[in-house]
Amino acid sequence: EVQLVEAGGGMVQPGGSLRLSCVASGFRFYEDFMSWVRQASDKEPEWVATIPPPGTTTYYSDSVKGRFTISRDDPKAMLYLQMNNLKPEDTARYYCARGSRTQVLTTPSTWGRGTQVTVSS
Numbered sequence: 001e002v003q004l005v006e007a008g009g010g011m012v013q014p015g016g017s018l019r020l021s022c023v024a025s026g027f028r029f030y031e032d033f034m035s036w037v038r039q040a041s042d043k044e045p046e047w048v049a050t051i052p053p054p055g056t057t058t059y060y061s062d063s064v065k066g067r068f069t070i071s072r073d074d075p076k077a078m079l080y081l082q083m084n085n086l087k088p089e090d091t092a093r094y095y096c097a098r099g100s101r102t103q104v105l106t107t108p109s110t111w112g113r114g115t116q117v118t119v120s121s
Contacts, residue, residue, distance in 0.1 A: 004112030022096030
């Protein structure tokens with residue numbers, strides 16, 4: 001029932017930008033915290049950002065603060081992640097997730113299928 005479909009990943013050079021999107025369905029999107037989680041190959045998941053409804057407050061991990069911006073469009077049930085000044089260490093699969101930081105890190109079933117971001121020269 002619940003579906004989260006990410007898009008916008010790809011390969012980019014260091015210092016470049018990407019904008020990820022996520023379309024949500026099957027639940028009351030406007031009522032829920034939404035987050036982004038990333039996972040590099042053979043690494044543990046890392047929380048990236050969270051945005052509660054209605055989208056006026058945001059939270060970021062220290063590693064992305066000042067470079068990434070999370071936003072949401074409740075009428076469209078869409079979640080976004082604008083990523084600027086990308087670094088090689090940002091390389092990971094990025095997942096749209098339903099819930100707060102602690103909820104999404106402990107519950108992979110809240111994630112979408114993900115979209116790959118590769119930062120390399």
